Amino acid sequence: MPLLMSFRRWWAVIFFAILTLPTIGLVAPDLPAPLRTVAAPESRWWEDAARRLDPYINNVFGFRGAVLTAHRSYVRFIGDTQGDLALKGENGSLFLKDEHALEQSLGQLVRPEAVTSIVALAERMNAYMKAHGGRFVVLIPPNGHTTNFENLPAYARRLKVSPTEYDLVAEKMKAAGITFVDMRPILAEAKKTGPVHWRYDTHWNQRGQLLGFNAAMAAAGRPDLEVKPEDALGPPEPRLTGDLLRATGAPVPNPPDVMFPPKGPMVAPKDPKLIPGIFKPVPDNDPFQPYAIDTGHAGPRIMVIGDSFSQGSWRGLGVSQASAYAWMHHRYCRFEMGAVERFKPDILIYAPTERAMPCKGTPAE
Template sequence: MTPSRADAAADISAAARSPSGSRFGLVRRHRRYFAIVVFLLLATPLVLGVMRPDPPAAILKEGRYLAPAPTIPAAGDDWLTLSSRIDAFLGDHFGLRQALIRAHKDLTKPLLGFGNDTVLVGRDGRLFYLGQEAVQQSAGLLVRDHRVSDTVDLLARMNAALKARGVKFLVAVPPNAATIYADDLPNWAQNAGRRTEYDLLLDGLDAHGVQAVDLRPAVEAARSGGPVFYMHDSHWTARGALAAFNAIVDADGRPDWRFDPKSALGQPEVREGGDLARMLGEDATETVEDLTLPAARTELLTADPVSDFVGTLDRPGPTIMVFGDSFTQDYFARMALQRAGRVVWLEYHKCGFDWKAIDRFHPDEVWWMPNERFLICDPGAKPADFTG
């Protein structure tokens, strides 16, 4: 006998009233609540990133640049990289960033010795930055020949344009920590005699008659006197910067500009934190020296976290213009101003700086000094209003 519709409805009603039916309904309600909680957890950092985003300085403290907002691709190939550019932008613009980094560390890597996808922990706890593939670059495992060649070509054209104005041009690239402390890296990341992008850049500039200073030997030799890079930070110490400065002024024909580390460096003091420690969500301290040289009076030229500036100490002398990044913003201005009349420090913007700055400040010398991991220009980048 075929059940009637009324019988079927009665069966369903009875099932709903049964214990198993009640549990089924309860699970369905709990799923809804769980989905709401998950949505709120995911949405909160995004909302805070829009309403109260972390300042760009927080990213710069991690030794890298803030990812720009993605634009609508203009060419077919650009569509292939759109998702990665969106991911990089969102990764730099969500709220509670530092809190989530620390929580991730506490939940997944309670001990500092494991590192993460942006920081490599080497021997004796020395930290190395994995961003911009700096470790692979120093090891000679990443060599972008064409981009190095394009950078050399641009620097050679800049050199010719500056020479026509009577301005001396000098290239001096601060090395990566992985280049100087390769012995603290795991075996896979050590350079076993492979040529690097740094080598290719120097060879290319030499072939074009552009003066360039290899800072690696001087900085590495300075290790005998003390740390030349921080243990928990991607930047060099005052001792490392001082060794590089002395190598530059020697090559520049200004040996009287040299500094004796014994008088230019103060007593070791405790330094807290570090950009790499922050990326791990760790607290860290180490003992380092600082410069004893007086700081300059500066006029800020931009409102950026890494601000362009003009520095003076009211003494006569040449104007030195430095194009660089956080490696040179403080130390080099302080050292050069003990000898020069004026230092103009400009962020190099991955070769996209404003060329009009040359005619605005009329430097006697231009020092090109982006860090090794930034030594190649962005594809197609060149100074604005540069026609050389």
């Protein structure tokens, strides 16, 4: 009688294959995963393996990216509150753990195809604007992880390498002749005199918003459209909220965040005169409703293709400086090009935040 009957041999093969999967996963291609917080086992790990070795194993098992992605999908499916959505940094600072923003800012995740796709889109948009006598500007608001790098956990700061995706985009945009605004040095310089990005929120604060708008106007060759901080920002005051605080259910920290109440040209108009026929209708529950406003005064026609970093915060600024101002979401490069053609901007600004740079699907043509 054979040791293994024929029908059992296949089960043996399958069982053996399953046992080898973790080993294969150590070298096989994997999905992107959160940073490994333990890069090596502690010294003399064999003396207390449960304490000294387990953290390392939990960081390096095979197919780690696929397993963690599946787990995240599962907890979202069952309605978990995602209490680990935020990474806690120095002095209580919070950072987004989603969208691979941390890995991207540290240079641990660099996607050449993402860099190529956004540069190719920018080249097409630049050619279009040149052909129509306008100016095209690309401006990338950095992740909070990039702007407030010093507040990241110590282990994360040690993992910083170059080049990052932002580095490569900046380099290739300039090589392609695209007017590109690198906000990192601008924000770094401004931080010497006050915060530019909230500590408990994924967005830049009002100072950062104003710096970004002014940098875009200067890059477009219209420094006369820049708005002075004293005209747009009130004195600093505590901010007791933040999207990361809401997402995690964490209490308001002490000290709280700092905000600069908008005033004058930074305040959005209450009853703007909307320009019909520019955008195709979007669902009422879409959080990124496009708009085009006739301001009723002189100035260039300005259009921004951006996201939550510019949606509301630049509305008042744009309306104060333009004869017509429009905004729509970039849809990860899949925005409606027809809206640009109908609006006919003199200045077109493409401004996805750093973590939203990669194109998804087919870019706008």
